[in-house]
Amino acid sequence: MAALDVEVEQAATTPARRGRLVFWLAVAWIAIVASAAIAADWLPLTSPSEMDLLARRAGPGADHWLGTDALGRDILSRLVFGARISLTIGLIAPMLGLVIGAGMGMLAGYFRGWLETLVVGSIDVLLAFPPLVLALAITTYLGQSVLNITITLGILSIPALTRVARAATMTFAERDFVTAARALGAGHGRILMRELLPNIALPLIAFFLLAVAVIIVVEGALSFLGLGVPPPTPSWGGMIAEGRDSLDTAPSIAFLPAGTMFLTVLAFNMVGDRLRALTDPRPGAL
Amino acid sequence: MTGPPLLAVERLAVDLPTPRGRLCAVDQVDLGLEAGRTLGIVGESGSGKTMLSRAILQLAPRRARVSGRVMFDGRNLTGLDAEALRRLRGRSIAVVFQDPMTSLNPVLTIGRQIVETLREHLEIARASALRRAVELLTEVGIPAPEQRLRQYPHQLSGGMRQRVAIAIALSCEPRLLIADEPTTALDVTVQAQILDLLARERERRNMAMILITHDLGVVAGHTDEVAVMYAGRIVERAPTTHLFKAMRMPYTEALLAAIPKLDAPPHTPLPAISGRPPDPTRPLPGCSFAPRCRYRAERCEEQKPGLTPIDATGHEYACWHPIGPSRA
Numbered sequence: 001m002a003a004l005d006v007e008v009e010q011a012a013t014t015p016a017r018r019g020r021l022v023f024w025l026a027v028a029w030i031a032i033v034a035s036a037a038i039a040a041d042w043l044p045l046t047s048p049s050e051m052d053l054l055a056r057r058a059g060p061g062a063d064h065w066l067g068t069d070a071l072g073r074d075i076l077s078r079l080v081f082g083a084r085i086s087l088t089i090g091l092i093a094p095m096l097g098l099v100i101g102a103g104m105g106m107l108a109g110y111f112r113g114w115l116e117t118l119v120v121g122s123i124d125v126l127l128a129f130p131p132l133v134l135a136l137a138i139t140t141y142l143g144q145s146v147l148n149i150t151i152t153l154g155i156l157s158i159p160a161l162t163r164v165a166r167a168a169t170m171t172f173a174e175r176d177f178v179t180a181a182r183a184l185g186a187g188h189g190r191i192l193m194r195e196l197l198p199n200i201a202l203p204l205i206a207f208f209l210l211a212v213a214v215i216i217v218v219e220g221a222l223s224f225l226g227l228g229v230p231p232p233t234p235s236w237g238g239m240i241a242e243g244r245d246s247l248d249t250a251p252s253i254a255f256l257p258a259g260t261m262f263l264t265v266l267a268f269n270m271v272g273d274r275l276r277a278l279t280d281p282r283p284g285a286l
Numbered sequence: 287m288t289g290p291p292l293l294a295v296e297r298l299a300v301d302l303p304t305p306r307g308r309l310c311a312v313d314q315v316d317l318g319l320e321a322g323r324t325l326g327i328v329g330e331s332g333s334g335k336t337m338l339s340r341a342i343l344q345l346a347p348r349r350a351r352v353s354g355r356v357m358f359d360g361r362n363l364t365g366l367d368a369e370a371l372r373r374l375r376g377r378s379i380a381v382v383f384q385d386p387m388t389s390l391n392p393v394l395t396i397g398r399q400i401v402e403t404l405r406e407h408l409e410i411a412r413a414s415a416l417r418r419a420v421e422l423l424t425e426v427g428i429p430a431p432e433q434r435l436r437q438y439p440h441q442l443s444g445g446m447r448q449r450v451a452i453a454i455a456l457s458c459e460p461r462l463l464i465a466d467e468p469t470t471a472l473d474v475t476v477q478a479q480i481l482d483l484l485a486r487e488r489e490r491r492n493m494a495m496i497l498i499t500h501d502l503g504v505v506a507g508h509t510d511e512v513a514v515m516y517a518g519r520i521v522e523r524a525p526t527t528h529l530f531k532a533m534r535m536p537y538t539e540a541l542l543a544a545i546p547k548l549d550a551p552p553h554t555p556l557p558a559i560s561g562r563p564p565d566p567t568r569p570l571p572g573c574s575f576a577p578r579c580r581y582r583a584e585r586c587e588e589q590k591p592g593l594t595p596i597d598a599t600g601h602e603y604a605c606w607h608p609i610g611p612s613r614a
Binding site: 175176177179180181182183184185186187190194195198199 | 343345369372373374375376377380381383385388389390391392393394402403406407451454455
């Protein structure tokens, strides 16, 4: 009987503990990548554009820890400086979407009526527009700068975040505490900011992290297609594209940035998933 | 009986459009309440009690059509703009809701919820609002109020949560408190404490109170006057002592009979009211209670009885065949 109890308990706690470990590993990886990107200028790295023509496609060694690419540039240094671009775009673009999307979504979910029709309608229009064509159009006409790419991807992330905010707001707007707040003299602004926003913050943040992962991949895809940040500025997608030519002789040139991007995206997904599970009303999800 | 009443509801009606037709939730209700007095509104689920209280606060659902007048302290609330109403709610008229589990915001601390309301209406500094919050929690009988301020609603028991909700409602010294089934979601032992707390605070602040409940036992001990509601209308209204001494409306009698009695022998069947309230989307031509009434006659099904006063005490009833004092 006692042995059975112990077994049951273990079966119940182990997945939770493993989940927590994975969560903290993911947080640690994001922290490493982010601090490396922030401190890139002060780290003892060779310049990401400095070409060591005597050591092209070199393997890992004392001079170049992760080796060099086809032009003899230090891969580690390019990964770190590439993280700057990926994280800047990956964080700021969804933030743009979060502010605009959450604002529109909350207003639509709270006030309903014609405002909701307008917001949902414009989101549907935005969703129906092919994202790659929009990105192409903007970069072609306005130029390939970090700012333009961020704005483009930010606009593309608005619909999803609007929908999440609207759905979450709708579930809370009908709840008693909102009526209670109104009965105690709260205006629309206070109800939205003080009563509803704290309640929908967690699902929004969880979804925001998933959006970060998606945007990092999309930015990589744009760079791979040559629509991203123009060279010689290093970016992960661009590095994969450049490494494509020497896949047979030096596969690490393409695989290292691909692996870094994979781990980063995975880490953001893990953290986002865990936060989402916390807000999931189904008890099994905890 | 001096001066005009604090609250006067005149021919208030609330209609809700539904897919099955117009639903008349509140039907031509007249009410009056003087400062410092307590009015009990009794009725079963769906009789329009809550909709009436929402309509008084001008908080009826947006699609509802409200007609009639609500005079509060000489002002017609139905004609006020949103900003004036916002200043009035919480400041002059406050509400305590049925379920403290859902009427408090789950993700804000108790302290923040009290301080918010205080600062919104009284425009006082954070520090003094916090001091006032501690005072309020002490007044409603919450031990260790400083610690409670930092807690979230889920960390408190149901009774504690309702005390917090009452503290928030009382925070701005309202002149009218609407308590909408304040004890329905609570344990029986806690119910009495909450009702006593409401009565004590009402007394101390000389505030008027509307106590909405489905329990005649609750109104018996805690109100000055009772209005019995059925199918959106007031069917009997009387000073509490008169009502229990000599009720005239068969519905009131049936409600009272449905309360289990301690001195009845075990396994006595409870005289429940048979049938269901009428479909509110299909109003009956006659008395709404007629289909379930023991005393119904032909006239009850054809003509709607109006409220008729019986004497100078203010006892009124809407019935063609009232129960005589001898029968009660």
